[in-house]
Amino acid sequence: MDPDQSEDSPSNSANSHGPTQPQSPFPDEVLEKVLSFIDSRKDRSSVSLVRKDWYNAERWTRSKLFIGNCYSVSPEIVARRFPRIKSVTLKGKPRFSDFNMLPRDWGANVHSWLVMFAKVYPFLEELRLKRMTVTDESLELLAKSFPRFKALTLSSCDGFSDNGLKAIASHCRNLTELDIQDSVTDDVGGGWLSCFPENFASLEVLNFSSLNCEVSFDDLERLVGRCKSLRVLKVNDSITLDQLRRLLVHAPQLMELGTGSFMQELTPRQYEDIESAFSNCRNLQVLSGLWEATSLYLPVLYGACASLTFLNLSDVALQSSEFAKLLVHCPNLRRLWVIDTVEDKGLEALGSSCPLLEELRVFPSDPYDRHHRDGVTELGFLAVSRGCRKLRYVLYFCRRMTNAAVVTIVQNCPDFTHFRLCIMTPGQPDYLTNEPMDEAFAAVVKTCTKLKRLSVSGLLTDLTFEYIGKYAKNLETLSVAFAGSSDWGMQCVLEGCPKLRKLEIRDCPFGNAALLSGREKYEMMRSLWMSSCNVTMKGCRLLAREMPRLNVEVIKDEGNDDGQADRVYVYRSVAGPRRDAPPFVLTL
């Protein structure tokens, strides 16, 4: 049986056709030429299933590889099937690792992949990694093995230090993109930036905003000055306002800017200079950073905001008044990330100033409720939904919500594709009626027919999951925490939701019956995560025994009785059980 790399089709055998294959109407070269124009993963997957010669033509013409779960397939299998890959996207750890729910050395190390790529894909140009462990050794291997290497993205990765980055900077002569997004690593010094050679000028994307290091500003300025094609520059907070001004003077063509620290004592002259530097950036579409910006300095930005489509204020805690004033200058905003210090009042201003808004993410300033700050409530969300009818993506952290509000919100904005509502106190009911939030999510799945991603919260009974199973026909990702009443809830989801790919559950009363009810479904999904539920080792073993094509991995917490399966990770794989599992990961 041939493996299928694509996410979207079941792992069935691709080649079991009739006794003889009819002659193809056109030669392979033509077929390959035609297929080389197909980019979409889904289409390529469909193509490969048609017949054997199509399968072969497809594999020879595929240049972009997407592996959503690095353990679902092995480097050897990939290398055998696809001989001509130029771009690889690899994702590793389950998403809950972002919230410290996985021990450090769980796995997803990219090294074995790089070793294989170095052998088989010498012309590799792009590598995009998400939630993977990347060591300096791997970065050095990468830097030295691929002479045409152009683009590196490390999103939420860990394991590297500046030595690895130095290798990249020194050896990748054709580098166009170096993007270190949200990768948190404390061991990085800033020396790597100075390792770009003096004649190196091809950079188009540079993002080191999440790195905690100080780079040499002189070297940065020179680098920015000679990279005339630079369109994305996101610096970290070691860069001051005045330094930023100098960078902007070199690169007014920037389309995406992440500023450094926005807090500095400026003379009136400096203030004017930076104001005009911003005004000269006429192509700016994305703005982020702005650490410690206050109402005093935000106005310097105004001149650059006219063409802004994405404003990321998730690193600066603004108050509603300064936020409202800023928004007036951003009428074309499509995406906004903001901290809840702007409160409902700020969101009202958003509703009136930015009618084109499609995505809103509101992060909590006080997630553990230490300072008793109010944050945002259902009123803010309502206000946005009234003014921004095109809303399709929302991530909303709040302390209170009502069913009625959510019903109205989705009536105002029925086009939601991503609805992630996080009522921060687990199991909290509708604060007005004290009832479960079932009706809220019922409204979401009934009204938003295009819904692909849903995160639920608050007090929820099995009813919510009945609704989800019944109505959420396009749902691909579901996140559940502290919800449900019994196995029935999870069963409803597993029996409904035809397009479900990722299911992550924590602290819910779902047990073995629920787990086992989805056994066939898991082969059509990327993965299932269940932690702190009522699943036991016995149930997991049963699942593993019945479904050999699934990997069932359990991590037990210390000091628990042996029957409990505390963290369960189930995923389909053609590569068999992990060979690099650390001792605390039990593969059943």
Added chain:
Amino acid sequence: MSIPQEHDYIGLSEPLPVEKSSDKILPSSSASGIEKNSVLNLRETELRLGLPGSESLERKAGNWVSLFGKDLKDESGNGLCQGSLKSFVSGAKRGFSDAINGSGKWGLSISGGSEVDLGKNDVLFSPRGVCKGNNTMQSCLPGTSVKEISSVKAVEEEEEKKNESGNTAPASKAQVVGWPPIRSFRKNTLATNSPKNSEVAGKSGSGCLYVKVSMEGAPYLRKIDLKTYRCYAELSSALEKMFSCFTIGQYGQGLAGQERLSESHLMDLLHGSEYVLTYEDKDGDWMLVGDVPWEMFTDSCKRLRIMKGSDAIGLAPRTMQKCKSQN
């Protein structure tokens, strides 16, 4: 003094809006005339962070177990477990202790339905946070609470590791691992009040900055930590709450609950009321609060005084330039 301490009224005022866990409300040795016994008793009645009935934060582990062991004998059903979890994770403001009692109602109705299903499954027990049935709870609970404690401890250790440079708020309340689902790099930027950058002159970025606050006509002073506020509006509202018992007039009445003021608004407000907020700077001069950027103010402020408006006429506002030339 080396250890920051707080003096608190005898239940006359609420605790500060921004309160760190490490700031235990300790009786000061200089609080003369107050019996030790009465102070301790009054602590019981104070509104504080922590589970209701908890003496201090070190004992929260013990409280957690007792909450399960003791209270659950009184009530039954899933409701209490969920309610307990709620109070556990939220740190139990008074409002949530009400929710615990209230939750018993809906909890029971839910468990009514699911108990039927319980019979069908053979391996189900060891509840985690959300309990299943009455008869299973007692046997599993000690284990459960131990689990929760260990995961809580792990969180706290992790929190403390993450609270490196400049973060003045150490992990305090019992928290559930990974909840709310926020990335760790966000937690670090958001919760801190002190700036990290050494670009701003004279910033240490850590520790606390206690200054005395006096008010004309008040029998005793207060102390506040300037580091816990980010702007004049927060300071103003904190002082308002602290001294509201003494104001006959409408000090700060213009501050409607949710509003945040910019620095320029603060001055308008103070001018409208009977009282004026002033501070003594490094040079020993008494200045009007609100003229200079917040950072500069916290740098130079030695103590605060709430004066009657009529007494403050002599204070002239200084421009930023003048202050800068002094520094």
